[in-house]
Amino acid sequence: MVIFPIVIVVSAVLYIYYKVAILKNNDELTQKYFNGKARVCLGTFLLFFGVNQYIFYKTQLALFICFIIALVGALQLYRGFMEAKHYRSEWRRLNPNE
Structure with a gap:
């Protein structure tokens, strides 16, 4: 499961x-x-991060905590996607060279 740490580090750097x-x-x-x-x-x-931590620990407490972390992450992902989609067309219209 080397893909999870790679995605975690890349997403943190991009953030x-x-x-x-x-x-x-x-x-x-x-x-x-x-x-x-x-x-x-x-x-x-x-x-x-939530999925990776659950795979690492595999306990019932870890499942509960990681589910909350993953749920918050999914909500941030959805809201960010919708926000970026909303502003993307206007930003591209005003900044055609980028």
């Missing part, structure tokens, strides 16, 4: 990347678009 990109930019639309992308990365991180 930090998008949060720093938000701080560097002054355009509100770009900030909201990058925030949606950051939420997708955070949701992916939490979802895979």
